[in-house]
Amino acid sequence: MALLEVRGLVKRFLGVTAVDHVDLAVEPGELVSLIGPNGSGKTTLFNCVTGYLAADGGRVTFRGHDLTGAPPHRVARLGVSRTFQQVSVFGRLSALDNLLVFLQQHQEERLLARLLRTPGLRRLEAVAVERARRLLDLVGLGAKAEAPAGSLSYGQRKLLAFAGALMPDPELLLLDEPAAAVNPTMINQMKEHILALHREGKTVVLVEHNMDVVMDISERVVVLDHGQKIAEGPPEAIRRDPRVVEAYFGR
Amino acid sequence: MRRAGWLALGVFVVTVPWLLSAAVPRQQRYILHVLIFTAIVAALALSYDLVVGHVGSLSLAHPAFFGIGAYTAAILATRAGWPFLAGVLGAVIAAALVAAMVGVPLFRLAEHAFAVGTLGLALVTSVVANNWVEVTRGPLCVTGIPKPRLGPLAITTLPAFYWLALAALVAVALFYRGLTTFRLGRAFHAVRDNEPLAGAAGVDPLKYRLLAFTLAAAIAGGIGALYAHYLSVMCPEEMTVSLTVNLLVIVFLGGVGSLRGVLLGAVLFTALPEVLRLAPTWRLVIYGGLLLLVVIRSPGGLESLLRRTAGAR
Numbered sequence: 265m266a267l268l269e270v271r272g273l274v275k276r277f278l279g280v281t282a283v284d285h286v287d288l289a290v291e292p293g294e295l296v297s298l299i300g301p302n303g304s305g306k307t308t309l310f311n312c313v314t315g316y317l318a319a320d321g322g323r324v325t326f327r328g329h330d331l332t333g334a335p336p337h338r339v340a341r342l343g344v345s346r347t348f349q350q351v352s353v354f355g356r357l358s359a360l361d362n363l364l365v366f367l368q369q370h371q372e373e374r375l376l377a378r379l380l381r382t383p384g385l386r387r388l389e390a391v392a393v394e395r396a397r398r399l400l401d402l403v404g405l406g407a408k409a410e411a412p413a414g415s416l417s418y419g420q421r422k423l424l425a426f427a428g429a430l431m432p433d434p435e436l437l438l439l440d441e442p443a444a445a446v447n448p449t450m451i452n453q454m455k456e457h458i459l460a461l462h463r464e465g466k467t468v469v470l471v472e473h474n475m476d477v478v479m480d481i482s483e484r485v486v487v488l489d490h491g492q493k494i495a496e497g498p499p500e501a502i503r504r505d506p507r508v509v510e511a512y513f514g515r
Numbered sequence: 516m517r518r519a520g521w522l523a524l525g526v527f528v529v530t531v532p533w534l535l536s537a538a539v540p541r542q543q544r545y546i547l548h549v550l551i552f553t554a555i556v557a558a559l560a561l562s563y564d565l566v567v568g569h570v571g572s573l574s575l576a577h578p579a580f581f582g583i584g585a586y587t588a589a590i591l592a593t594r595a596g597w598p599f600l601a602g603v604l605g606a607v608i609a610a611a612l613v614a615a616m617v618g619v620p621l622f623r624l625a626e627h628a629f630a631v632g633t634l635g636l637a638l639v640t641s642v643v644a645n646n647w648v649e650v651t652r653g654p655l656c657v658t659g660i661p662k663p664r665l666g667p668l669a670i671t672t673l674p675a676f677y678w679l680a681l682a683a684l685v686a687v688a689l690f691y692r693g694l695t696t697f698r699l700g701r702a703f704h705a706v707r708d709n710e711p712l713a714g715a716a717g718v719d720p721l722k723y724r725l726l727a728f729t730l731a732a733a734i735a736g737g738i739g740a741l742y743a744h745y746l747s748v749m750c751p752e753e754m755t756v757s758l759t760v761n762l763l764v765i766v767f768l769g770g771v772g773s774l775r776g777v778l779l780g781a782v783l784f785t786a787l788p789e790v791l792r793l794a795p796t797w798r799l800v801i802y803g804g805l806l807l808l809v810v811i812r813s814p815g816g817l818e819s820l821l822r823r824t825a826g827a828r
Contacts, residue, residue: 316711336714346715354708365705368698369717378698
């Protein structure tokens with residue numbers, strides 16, 4: 265059974281059909297890229313899957329759970345992590361606290377225990393801090409652990425947001441343009457990180473405009489145009505597909 | 516050194532009534548009254564900061580919860596003869612219940628609409644206090660609220676009430692610290708800093724906003740009860756919108772989201788107008804001028820000023 269299954273998803277904005285009966289199945293361990301011209305509905309699809317937008321039709325299931333109509337925090341706790349196109353951090357929290365937010369809701373959510381800081385909770389916190397420091401080191405932000413996230417550079421915030429998505433060790437990772445607006449060195453870094461996740465067996469869905477990245481690392485590419493899925497297949501086949509060429513370059 | 520400093524401050528604050536009677540016996544009552552009022556306002560401002568500073572929702576309804584608590588305790592004590600602590604508990608529960616009920620629809624509103632909605636609640640509560648004469652006695656006020664009694668301990672003198680208010684302030688400050696640090700604080704701050712991202716991190720923004728709003732209202736209700744028992748009279752004027760303005764000045768000019776900043780703001784902006792009574796004609800002009808000075812020189816409040824000078828050293 266597919267890990268993530270999207271069936272006949274429809275999303276309309278004031279008469280414009282942004283996502284038009286899209287089907288998508290992602291198997292465990294796959295690395296899938298979602299591409300398409302601007303406005304083709306990629307991010308809208310992400311937002312419908314993760315509960316940020318209510319779909320007008322269709323179903324989304326993840327590990328057999330129905331995600332249709334579930335709010336973002338519930339989707340997240342079921343094991344779906346996502347990043348945002350616009351770099352998104354908790355500006356006034358330190359880099360370390362930014363990562364801790366992403367794990368604590370998965371570990372427990374007992375309000376009284378949190379207020380009293382029970383020994384059990386302190387142990388969980390120590391585990392979380394250790395994991396957060398490891399991830400900060402991984403993305404090269406180890407020295408910035410105590411800095412407010414708002415004071416980091418654009419690229420650093422992007423890496424921090426990526427590390428945040430990894431904090432709860434998600435089963436499914438939805439990355440929205442991880443390589444957009446960052447320098448070539450960081451694009452390579454990001455590629456390495458994604459490939460490393462893939463080798464660990466994580467399931468990754470990528471929305472990306474950078475074709476080099478997409479063609480380099482994806483196992484399968486799904487192409488959207490005007491909200492419809494127009495092609496799907498391995499990168500080499502997609503590159504030659506006449507419908508894809510037409511969608512990107514016109515007739 | 517830090518610990519010694521806090522200890523010295525604690526000893527000083529606790530011994531103030533004796534120090535006053537030794538140094539300025541004729542002014543003791545007046546100064547104690549100002550200090551009690553300051554402690555009450557400080558506790559109220561801390562509870563207000565839970566909503567404004569920590570989950571970042573600009574609520575203007577705080578006087579409503581303060582008033583609901585005050586009236587609940589006043590009526591329970593005068594009509595039903597409830598003991599002091601039971602009345603405080605009743606006030607806390609009443610304020611929290613109202614907050615939880617109005618919070619659900621209010622938090623569906625976007626930022627500015629939320630502020631206006633809470634302002635509406637404050638106005639409605641004030642109108643009810645003025646006009647529901649059978650219960651609140653309207654402008655005639657609830658009178659004859661007995662002095663507090665804690666078991667065998669009767670709080671009848673000003674120094675005793677000063678210590679009670681101080682104990683309440685310390686309790687609220689500790690609760691505030693517990694709520695705004697560690698995992699709860701982190702969840703509150705995540706919602707404040709970036710609501711969509713908080714959702715992606717598994718934090719339910721509505722739940723945490725509602726939690727902060729309800730707990731803040733509960734504290735405000737308890738403080739209101741204390742206030743009603745202190746004055747022994749509760750009138751509708753005690754819960755007008757001008758209280759919101761005072762709280763906003765204290766929280767924003769003291770240091771939003773900071774325990775030290777809010778306490779400092781409460782002391783300065785409650786005690787200062789009293790000190791300025793020495794120059795009655797110019798009192799409000801000087802007060803307004805000082806407010807402007809803080810806003811211009813340190814938009815982040817006194818707390819950020821303190822932090823900057825500490826960093827420069």
